[in-house]
Amino acid sequence: MFGIHDLTLFIISGLLLNLMPGPDNLLIMTRTAMQGWRAGSAATLGIGLGTMVHVLAAALGLSAVLSTSAAAFTVVKWIGAAYIVYMGIGMLHAKLRNAGDDTTPSAMAARAGRAAKPLAWRTIFFQGFLSNALNPKVALFFLAFVPQFIAADSGNKPLAFIILGCIFNINGMLYCHALVAFTAFASARLNIKPVVSLWLNRTMGGLFLALGMRLALSEQH
Structure with missing residues (x-):
């Protein structure tokens, strides 16, 4: 239908590709x-x-x-890399909620029991959107992967591409929400302390800096 073939193989391949670690998985888990x-x-x-x-x-x-276009790729690549680095810097600068300048032992102990400052869900949503939308590697992935499952004589290739893209995205959302459930369950069972949570956030910030630099240095293929 619509010139799509090997749909089962496409779904399995898409699920396996979603298992590969990357900035999306890191952001969701963090x-x-x-x-x-x-x-x-x-x-x-x-x-x-x-x-x-x-x-x-x-x-x-x-x-x-x-x-x-090498120029177009470079522009989008640098914008995407800059945003990922920006997120990483924000994570590295995370502080405990209501942290003050008082460095007395009692004040430090009190701050240690507070969680890191939360972000608005809208902010988190746009973080996910921009980190993905500004990554030119994702665009090149779809151009290389999806057409392999569209017949050369398909009567409506754009529609077939959109259908396959939606299937890939739905499967990805299912996997990502499973990752959310697993991470939430693990966090609750481990009962991560706020200070540990803060340093985990900063560690993820360092990883985002590395991913941003990796994207900035990537080449067009």
Whole structure:
């Protein structure tokens, strides 16, 4: 139908690809561990919307510009890398809620029992959206992966591309919400202390800095 073939293989391949670690998984796990499953779900929904941007752009031929124009690829790459680095810096600068300047032992002990400052769910949603939508590697992935499951004689290739992209995104959202549930369960069982949670957030910030630098240094293929 619509010139789509090997749909089962496409679904299995998509699920396996979603298992690969990356900034999306890190963001989902970090926000879930820091603020619970609702925050993780907000990040997941933002990532899903960012994925749909790439699906629609690829179906309309806009993503082809990134694969053929070195200048366009470089601009989008640097914008995406800058935003991921920006998120990483924000995580590194995270502080305990209501942390003051009092350094007395009693004040430090009191601050140690407070959680890191939470982010609004809307902010987390846009973090997920922008980190995905501004990553040109995602656009190139769809251009390389999805057409393999569309017949050369398909009567409506853009529609077939959109359908496959939606299937991939729905499967990705299911996997990501499973990751949210697992992370929330693990966090509750481990009963992570606020100070440990804070340093986990900062560690993830360092990883985001590394991922941003990796994206900035990536080459067009």
